[in-house]
Amino acid sequence: MVAFILRRALLAIPTLIFISFISFVIIQLPPGDYVSAYAAELRRAGDYISPAQEAVMREQMGLNDPLLVQYWRWISAIVLRGDFGYSLDWNAPVSTLIWDRLGVTLAISSASLVITWLIAIPVGVYSATRQYSFFDYVFTVFGFLGKGIPDFLLALVLMWIAFVYMNLHVGGLFSPAFETAPWSWAKLVDLMQHLWIPLVVLATGGAAGLIRVMRANMLDELGKPYVETAYAQGLSESRVVWNYPVRVALNPFISTVGWALPALFSGDIITAVVLNLPTTGPVLLQALKMQDMYLAGSFILILSVFTVIGTLISDILLAWFDPRIRYA
């Protein structure tokens, strides 16, 4: 196993170099650059900067250099000094922008992930073992309601109901009064009053899919002869179900669980936008649209590192969970 991990870690290096370069190129694929996007933004506000001034900005931001030079400057700073560069749009270091929001992002996305699993796995198992029961149908309908309604719409409807009928402050993580206040018990209560909407929205979207997958896998497994054998040997239902088919049924889930890692880091962008959550996702979206390349590039680099690590974790978990799997 150690040799396997080592080999994969080594393999990750060229993969990452390749990914970082291609990302850097793709970010600059749309026509124009940050300065032209900025100049257009100014023109809309009635301000004009001359081509000469644009040229100075380009020079000062190093946008005139060949792509390879720009790439090298950026990647070498990261590798050698851990310096992720500077956001052209926010006039702030990339690391500050990301760090400021990382805590909240990780907290919200891991909480919603855990809630999703806590709901989805037992419900999926229940639905499979009690196929076509009343509650199986209830869960199915609810699951697809969660899946069929866009997160954006669900968030809006929930917020509107919470505001109009429950008289709660909605949007963001805090009421304006607590936004800049120091931590206190009242602030924590306020946070909890705000937090449930994002968690519900994120968990329903994710849980719906996972319930279906879990249920389907369990059905595939439950019909197999080894389950009947286990029953025949007089094992109790819960022992049979949880010890054997569940482990196998988790396989598809474990195959991709590692990819939750980059998702944890960026959070759910659309939901964050409409719920006005101070997470990293909306910053990335804006950076890409403005061609704020160091911010966007660093962000994507971090995401891809997590993707690669996530894949590796998934592979290790797969082997650990399912004794039949061996990496030759």
Next chain:
Amino acid sequence: MMAKNWIARLAIAALAGTALAAPAWAFQEAPMLTEKVEAGELPPLEERLPTHPTVVEALSVGEYGGVWRRAFNGPGDRWGPTKLMEERVLKWAADETGGAVLVPGYIESYSVNDDSTEFTFTLLEGLKWSDGVPVTTEDVRFWYEDVFLNPEVNPSIDATLAPGGKPMEVSIADERTFTVKFGQPYVYFLQILAKDSTGEPSLDRPSFVYPKHYLSQFNNKYASEAELAAAATKFQVENWKGLWGSKGAVTAWWLNPDLPVLTAWQIETPPPADTVTMVRNPYYWSVDQEGNQLPYIDRIEHRLFQDPETLNLMIAQGQLDMQDRHLNLANYTFYRENEERGGYHIVNWKDSNIWSLVPNITTTDDVLRGLFADARVREALSVAIDRELIIELTQSGLGKPVQAAPVSGSQYYVPELSEHWVEYDPDHANALLDEAGLTERDAQGFRLRPDGQRFSLIVEANDASYAKTLELLAENYADIGVEMLPRVIDRTQWDNNRSNNDFQMQWMPYDRMTYVPADPRRLMGSDSFANQYYVWYNTDGTSGIEPPADHPLREVFDLWDQASSSASVEVADAHVAEMVRIFAEQGWVIGVYGEGPVVNVVSNRMHNVQPDLVQDDIFRGVGMARTQQFWLDQD
């Protein structure tokens, strides 16, 4: 009801105004500042205010304190906070009737010579930067010699500050007086100043003065290369030039809390914080009619939001005290119906934007360019539009069918021009197109162009919220046999397409026509219907496309040359009026609707927000309402 309230308040203001005649000036300050004075952190008010502070007539004398809550949507939205507190030597402000007048800012007086070539300004006596350092003509000299004329910092001087190609000259008379000279008469200089300020290059800088005592340490004429490099590292920019310019880490007020300013508020928590706050400037140099130092409001707080729906939710929850930006007229009913819930009311201003279809008359498609050049086709494309229907369905019935021309209330407003070609008459439109020779039609009933292709127009908009308007327009055009293909595209691409002369028609607001001379670029096709011709004009023919010899736009260019060098305002205005007439009569831009309300959400705690003002970039938007005299109920 609104109007009545407003009149009542005005009457109080007028009374207060007469009380002002009392000779003894006793100044008062905000409790927040008194505390600081008592704690020894600030000198007393008399030492902070100029000898004769500028008096701003408040609509009603207010109470001190409070936080003005607003929302902003990221670094690109810095104009929101900026327009609340821009200062210039002369600034547009609303008079009692809502009209725009030029009022002096941090100057005691100004004068203009007879042929409008020399402008003399005298700074207020005892004027101070927000850190308490006196403002003198040394700061003017620093701005002029070391910034404005310093190619390292300011690589090109804007044409508006160099009429006839010769940059303005500034000479210092004494500690408070300086004179600006031009090589030719420049009657609109003060108005342009009030809109554009003096550049370097941004609109959000004070005019003529820069705090030398602070900024010289970042200037290449004063600081060594090593010092500059150290400063660049400290502010985390690539090199020292990044400290200056439009987004300068040092000179941009919203990024650098240490920058001394002249504005009523200064930045306290800069972005990228999620809540950007601004706090009152203890040295602000103006008072109300009773001698209370302005502003009334202690702090302004801008919460970051991403999506317009989030903003709407903030509004319904009463989380904003006064907001004009990012509100959408399509939500008018929503705003009104939630007034009680949110504890706010709607104050309507008048929109100066005229939403228009802008054809690209310099398009590279020769046949299409030929069609756009035919006045009959332009007229047909205009009278084919059922403007009333579009207003009823997309603007909550608010707004007027108008042509792209100065709006009512502007001194260049001509009713006939605003109504030019706006009467809905599809039969006439069809007849005009037949007359123009577009009689052939294809199987689906669309007209064929002279080259045998279908007469179709791709119309680009930059936001999905305009899709419905475009659908309605497409139906109108289908009725006259013209196929319209609406396309909603990304904003950056939309902008680029104009710069690159790569569009047929775009849907956009036509603004900045309230006071045409302050920004005549729009009438001359810049960034709109004839960008390439304008580029040709602006670069003296070195780039862009030369307009055909008999093109009426040449006349517009000539008229502006004459207007901008006229020695008297009367002569110049006559030329500008002629420019407006040619622009509107030619119908290059197809105005659809305008003069609707601009919605301001104003909390019931907020006072002195004057209704019925014209919202135009020229007048610097909300700045015209004189935000320093807004006040909040203090319970």
Next chain:
Amino acid sequence: MTEQALNTDLPARDHKEDLYTAKPWKLIWRRFSKHVLAVVSLWFLVLLALCAIFAEPVAPYSPTGVQRLRTLAPPTPIHLFHEGQFIGPFVYGLSRERDPNTARVRYETDTDTILPIRLFHSGDEYSFFGLFRTGVHLFGVEDKRQQINLLGTDDLGRDVFSRLTHGARVTLSAGLVGVVFAFVLGLTLGSVAGYFGGWIDSSIQRLTEFIRSIPTIPLWMGLAAALPIAWDPLFVYVLITLILALIGWTHLARVVRGQFFAIRNEDYVMAARLAGASEYRIITKHMLPSMTSYIIAALTLAVPEMILGETALSFLGLGLRPPIVSWGVLLQDAQNLRSISMAPWLLSPGVAVVLTVLAFNFLGDGLRDAADPYGQ
């Protein structure tokens, strides 16, 4: 559970002989037809498909027919009795006024105007598949001013029900192309990686990592600028779904690969291999069927994602957007507080999406149960 299944099979004993000799397809159909919900779902989907194909006659009005005097009208209730008297299905007329203060349009039911609902009523003309022109609609009311709006109208006064039926056409055709493409790719590459392992697996895995790391938004922005703007948005959308499929297969591929790793050394796979079955046959006939349930679940989950994803790229000018009518476009129209608080009937496309997906899911369940060789 097994016992229950046996019990339900008891009445079939009379046909025991048939059962033993029946062809597999017949058996599957027989089991399927016992699954009530699956049958209902099948009918629902058939009906939906018919609605989509024959949208013009089914919809009472044109999907783009603007009615300036009928904006944001609520759904029209259908009545049978007027003042206690039975007169068959009819609707009342509406009178309209605009609140001068809030600019809101309000409707009052005008009980004096009685409009009986007519079947095969003659209304707006349309072209029937380009064959001939006709004005026959499935139902409607006879009045120039008044309408029957089963699901209300939008802010341009267009009938939501008519838009929904027309929208089904685009949503259920163009959108499904991408789903199918992504599935074929995912199953193929996943199977290959899982079956062969080794360097083939390793390179496919690096490819997935790479694809998942590509920043898509700038890619789309570049593409949006590069594609000719005159192209039909619907065509552009189909193109984009195909490209999306090139990215979207990774998830399925990894799942299939993981499953294959688990079963490739099972006895029955070995047996098939020893029996000389081709690799293609082993994969498609022996290994993939072991995860039928998962594949069906993944398919039914991909359908709503596709519908909701229709408009995801519209802010870049790449997704579907008006004037095209699709469910995603209609839903996007409802995604604002204005609609939620003042015109909740605009959310009806969301209900349509959920119903359709549920129907697909139950149909899938029914098919799986019917095809399951272990099922009784």
